[in-house]
Amino acid sequence: MATRYEEIADDLRERISTGEFPAGSTLPGYDQLTLGYKASRATLREALNRLQAEGLVRPVKKKGLVVRDPGERRQVARGSVVRRDPTRGYVFPAASAPDEPWVTHGRPAASTVPAPAPVAERLGIPPGTRTVRQRWITSPAGQSPFQITDAWIHPDVLAETPKLGEPGAAPGAYLDRIEEAGHGPLEWEERTTIRPSSREEAKQLEIPAAMWVFEVVTVGTSHRTGQAAEVSVQVIPGDRVEFVTKLRRDRTARWPVAPAASAGV
Known part of the structure; x- marks a missing residue:
């Protein structure tokens, strides 16, 4: 009852x-x-x-x-390839369709701040090391904020390309600058977790403080050094997206299969 x-x-x-x-x-x-x-x-x-x-x-x-109007829940295919957009640059496995217009909420921000421990670990620098963080809050045109993207630049890469410390016009622009500095082609690894939102994130994403979020961490590795050149962290409200993976059969599961033996039967 x-x-x-x-x-x-x-x-x-x-x-x-x-x-x-x-x-x-x-x-x-x-x-x-x-x-x-x-x-x-x-x-x-x-x-x-x-x-x-x-x-x-x-x-x-x-x-x-x-x-709230969270909009339609979007699907993100895992294991997808990285593609290029003429205006946005690199686009990672995301909830956007090709050529779909996205907008930035507020102005892109760039600041030199201490790297949090998880980011510092992936960059291979001591926790608290001050480095550049680029931030964008974006969404499909006409919708409420969909995601926060923080891009953290390795201090050595920043020393080679000081302009990375300036706000970028497009979220993917900083990756082009890193590759042009001799680190291309970058290779990426992505990890997704879920966690409670922070008070700041809830305010920026216009979500209740009680809502959980997806955190998608992408590490870009330099082709020249073999070390992480940048780490990007995307934060997406839990009710805005679902991650979809198409499963494939292992060789042990090739069809036709033999009936499984049931213990005790």
């Missing part, structure tokens, strides 16, 4: 899905909702926390809980 807060969450979810509270609108305040549902503030808080965890609403300062 559903608890009272689950019943309220179900009803609000239905009212959102039917358009009574469309994307971008603000839910009624606590006083109005507690009166309408004849429930305590604690019960209502539990119901609203559930909607936030599901990504249906997010708190906005001085407005309240705003209904």
Whole structure:
């Protein structure tokens, strides 16, 4: 049997899905909702926390809980090849279709900051070493922020190409500069994990603080040195994407197969 807060969450979810509270609108305040549902503030808080965890609403300062429009969940094929876009440069396995226009939210930023331990480890430098971090917040045109991309440049590579410390016009432009400096062709390895979002990430991606995110880390290795020249970290809301892998049969599973022997049968 559903608890009272689950019943309220179900009803609000239905009212959102039917358009009574469309994307971008603000839910009624606590006083109005507690009166309408004849429930305590604690019960209502539990119901609203559930909607936030599901990504249906997010708190906005001085407005309240705003209904989100996460857009259609996009598929990212794992094991895909890196392709080139005439204006964006290199495009890694991503949720964008060829020639789909993407936009940058705000201005690209470049700053010299201490490298966090996971990034420093992949770059092969001591944790806390100050190096350049390029940052872009991007999405398909007309949509809310889809991802944060932080590109960390190895200090030795930066010394060869000082312009890498300047904000790039396109997210892929810095890779061209690295390859032109004698490190091409770069080779990449990618790893994906999930984790809770930080407060800063939730604000920039316009998601509830309770929402988890995908973290996609790509390491670009120099052809000349065999060492990491750059590390990029993409952060994507958990409700915006799904990763898809087409499975193949190992030689031990080639068709036709012999019936498996069941233990104890």
